[in-house]
Amino acid sequence: MAISLASCCFSLLNPSVRLQSxxxxxxxxxxxxxxxLTPRASNQKRKASRSDSSPKLNPEVHLNSIFRLNSCxxxxxxxxxxxxxxxxxxxxxxxxxxxGKGDGAGPQTxxxxxxxxxxxxxxxxxxxxxxxxxxxxxxxxxxxxNAVVKVYCTHTAPxxxxxxxxxxxxxxxGSAFMIGDGKLLTNAHxxxxxxxxxxxxxxxxxxxxAKVLVRGVDCDIALLSVESExxxxxxxxxxxxxxxxxxxxxxxxGYPLGGDTISVTKGVVSRIEVxxxxxxxxxxxxxxxxxxxxxxxxxxxxxxxQGECIGVAFQVYRSEExxxxxxxxxxxxxxxxxxxxxxxGKYTGYPCLGVLLQKLENPALRECLKVPTNEGVxxxxxxxTSDASKVLKEGDVIVxxxxxxxxxxxxxxxxxxxxxxxRYLISQKFSGDIAELGIIRAGEHKKVQVVLRxxxxxxxxxxxxxxxxxxxxxxxxxxxxxxxxxxxxxxxTIGLKLLTKARYSVARFRGEQIVILSQVLANEVNIxxxxxxxxxxxxxxxxxxxxxxxxxxxxxxxxxxxLVFEFEDNYVAVLEREASDSASLCILKDYGIPSERSADLxxxxxxxxxxxxxxxxxxxxxxxxNLEIGFDGLVWA
Numbered sequence: 001m002a003i004s005l006a007s008c009c010f011s012l013l014n015p016s017v018r019l020q021s022x023x024x025x026x027x028x029x030x031x032x033x034x035x036x037l038t039p040r041a042s043n044q045k046r047k048a049s050r051s052d053s054s055p056k057l058n059p060e061v062h063l064n065s066i067f068r069l070n071s072c073x074x075x076x077x078x079x080x081x082x083x084x085x086x087x088x089x090x091x092x093x094x095x096x097x098x099x100g101k102g103d104g105a106g107p108q109t110x111x112x113x114x115x116x117x118x119x120x121x122x123x124x125x126x127x128x129x130x131x132x133x134x135x136x137x138x139x140x141x142x143x144x145x146n147a148v149v150k151v152y153c154t155h156t157a158p159x160x161x162x163x164x165x166x167x168x169x170x171x172x173x174g175s176a177f178m179i180g181d182g183k184l185l186t187n188a189h190x191x192x193x194x195x196x197x198x199x200x201x202x203x204x205x206x207x208x209x210a211k212v213l214v215r216g217v218d219c220d221i222a223l224l225s226v227e228s229e230x231x232x233x234x235x236x237x238x239x240x241x242x243x244x245x246x247x248x249x250x251x252x253x254g255y256p257l258g259g260d261t262i263s264v265t266k267g268v269v270s271r272i273e274v275x276x277x278x279x280x281x282x283x284x285x286x287x288x289x290x291x292x293x294x295x296x297x298x299x300x301x302x303x304x305x306q307g308e309c310i311g312v313a314f315q316v317y318r319s320e321e322x323x324x325x326x327x328x329x330x331x332x333x334x335x336x337x338x339x340x341x342x343x344x345g346k347y348t349g350y351p352c353l354g355v356l357l358q359k360l361e362n363p364a365l366r367e368c369l370k371v372p373t374n375e376g377v378x379x380x381x382x383x384x385t386s387d388a389s390k391v392l393k394e395g396d397v398i399v400x401x402x403x404x405x406x407x408x409x410x411x412x413x414x415x416x417x418x419x420x421x422x423r424y425l426i427s428q429k430f431s432g433d434i435a436e437l438g439i440i441r442a443g444e445h446k447k448v449q450v451v452l453r454x455x456x457x458x459x460x461x462x463x464x465x466x467x468x469x470x471x472x473x474x475x476x477x478x479x480x481x482x483x484x485x486x487x488x489x490x491x492x493t494i495g496l497k498l499l500t501k502a503r504y505s506v507a508r509f510r511g512e513q514i515v516i517l518s519q520v521l522a523n524e525v526n527i528x529x530x531x532x533x534x535x536x537x538x539x540x541x542x543x544x545x546x547x548x549x550x551x552x553x554x555x556x557x558x559x560x561x562x563l564v565f566e567f568e569d570n571y572v573a574v575l576e577r578e579a580s581d582s583a584s585l586c587i588l589k590d591y592g593i594p595s596e597r598s599a600d601l602x603x604x605x606x607x608x609x610x611x612x613x614x615x616x617x618x619x620x621x622x623x624x625x626n627l628e629i630g631f632d633g634l635v636w637a
Contacts, residue, residue, distance in 0.1 A: 175254035175300030180237035186299030218280035241308030254300025267291030293326035351452035354386025370443030400438030474580035475521035511608030513547035553605035
C-alpha cells in the first residue's frame with residue numbers, strides 16, 4: 001500500500017500484491033519472507049509501542065481485494081501505502097529462502113476463493129495444475145533454460161527505529177538470468193540491503209560471488225555481475241523479445257519455493273496495461289499472465305514460444321475473487337533500465353510530469369472549460385517540485401503529449417486497436433527529457449514544453465545510501481520520517497496526524513523532509529520528556545526546520561542559553577545548552593551509541609530553498625499515488 005501465511009511470511013492489507021522471491025519455510029507455506037516476520041525481540045525490549053511492526057487494517061479501506069507482495073527485499077516500503085479512510089493498502093509478503101530470524105509469523109491463507117464459487121475437488125485441482133505446466137518433452141532440453149540461475153542473498157537492513165545500527169541479517173533466494181556482457185538481471189527486491197550475493201547455475205553445485213552493479217527501485221530491476229570466468233563457460237545469454245500480444249503463450253522459469261532444480265510453468269498473456277509496481281510504489285507498463293508464479297520466481301525470465309525473453313516475473317495478485325494473476329516486467333521497461341544505466345553510468349529513474357489530473361467525461365465540465373471536443377484531461381494540482389509548475393496551472397486542460405492526442409479518460413492510442421493510460425508516454429522518457437504538451441487555457445490553445453524529472457517524495461519509500469540520518473541532542477533522537485520507519489513503528493504509534501501528512505502531502509521544495517523526534521533516551525538532562533516519541537518537530541529556536549541536516553546546522557550554530565524545540569500540537573521542549581553538551585558523551589556511552597549523528601550530517605549544510613516563497617505554501621494536500629486516490633476520475637501523471 002494481509003495476513004501472513006506461514007512462519008516465513010508477513011503481509012499487509014487490502015489489496016495485496018506479492019513480490020515473488022523464495023524462502024525456505026517449514027513444509028506448509030505459500031510464501032516466505034526475506035525479512036523477519038514477527039515483531040523482533042529487539043523491538044519488544046525497546047517499547048511496548050514498537051512491539052508490532054505490522055500496520056493495522058483500516059476498516060474503511062475501499063478495496064476488498066488483497067495485494068500481497070512476496071518480496072525478497074527486507075523492507076519493501078511500498079507495503080506502506082496502507083490507507084487512511086479511502087486509502088487502499090498494499091501489503092508485502094516478503095518471501096525468500098529465509099534462514100534468518102522471523103519478524104512476524106502467522107498463519108497464512110494459501111489461496112482465496114470467490115465467495116459462493118463452487119469448490120474444486122481434488123481431481124480438478126490436479127488437472128488445473130497439470131494444465132499450467134509446460135510439456136517436459138518440449139522444453140527440458142532447451143538451451144535457454146541454462147541461462148537461468150538461482151540467487152542467494154544475505155540481507156542486512158537498517159534499523160529505522162534505532163538508526164545508528166542495523167538489524168540482524170537474514171538470507172533469501174530468488175532467480176536471475178544472463179543477458180550478455182558478463183551481466184545478470186534480477187529483481188531489485190531480491191538484492192535489497194545486500195551484504196553478500198551468490199549465484200548458482202543450473203546443474204552446477206558451485207556458488208559464485210556476484211556484485212550488485214545497480215538497482216532500479218521504481219522498476220524493480222537490478223543488474224549483477226560475476227567476475228569468475230568459470231561461471232560464464234558455455235553460457236548463452238537470453239535474447240530479449242518484443243512486447244507480446246494478448247493470448248500469446250508464456251513460459252515462466254525460475255527457482256520457486258527454495259527448490260534447487262529449475263521450475264517451469266506455462267500460461268498465456270491475459271492483459272497488458274499500466275500497473276502498480278509494489279516494490280517501487282510506481283506505475284509502469286506490466287504484463288498480466290495466468291502462469292503460476294510462486295515465491296522464488298522473482299527475477300526469473302518469462303519466455304515466448306520462440307524462446308525469447310519477454311519479461312521478468314516479479315509479483316502476483318491475490319484476492320478472494322481472483323485466481324492465477326501474475327505480473328511480468330516487460331522488455332520495454334527492461335530496455336529503458338539498461339539504456340538509462342548505459343547512458344548515465346548510473347540509474348537515474350523514471351521521470352514524472354508531477355500533475356494530478358481529472359478525467360473530462362462530463363459534457364458540462366468540458367463546456368465550462370471551453371474544450372470543444374471530447375478530449376483532454378484537467379490539471380487539478382501541480383507539484384511545486386516539478387518543472388511543470390513553471391508552465392502549467394490548475395485549470396489547464398492537457399489535450400496532447402508530443403502531438404499524440406489524449407482522450408477524455410486520460411488514455412492514448414496503443415498499438416493497433418488498444419488504448420493505454422496517458423502516463424505510459426511519460427514512462428517512455430528519460431530523466432531530463434523535454435515533452436511538448438498541447439493545452440487549453442481559458443479556451444485558448446497553447447503549446448508548452450516541460451522538462452521531465454523523477455518525482456520528489458516528501459516521505460521516501462526507500463532510503464538512499466541504505467542508512468537513515470539521525471542526530472541525538474541530550475538524548476532526544478531526531479530522524480526523518482520515511483515509509484520503512486512507519487513500517488517498523490506501526491501506524492498506531494505514529495499517530496493519525498503524522499500519517500495523514502505522510503500519505504497525502506507533497507514536498508514544497510526539493511530536499512524537504514518531515515523531521516520527527518523518534519524517541520528520548522532517558523537521562524537527568526531530559527527529565528519530563530522521556531515518554532515523547534514520534535512527534536514532528538516544526539521549529540528550533542523559532543526557525544522552521546527544512547530537513548534533518550538543517551536542524552543539525554541550526555543546533556551547531558546556536559549560541560543561546562537554551563535549546564527550544566517546538567513540536568506539532570503546540571508542545572515545546574526546552575533544554576539548557578551547556579548541560580546538554582555535557583550530558584551527550586554520558587548518554588552515548590550508556591546506550592552504546594557510536595556517534596551522536598550520522599556521517600552525512602557532518603558535511604557542510606547547503607540550503608535547498610532558492611525561493612523562500614515555497615515556505616509559505618504549507619504542506620500540499622494530495623494523494624501520493626494512483627492506488628491511494630480511491631477514485632477513478634483522478635490520476636497522477
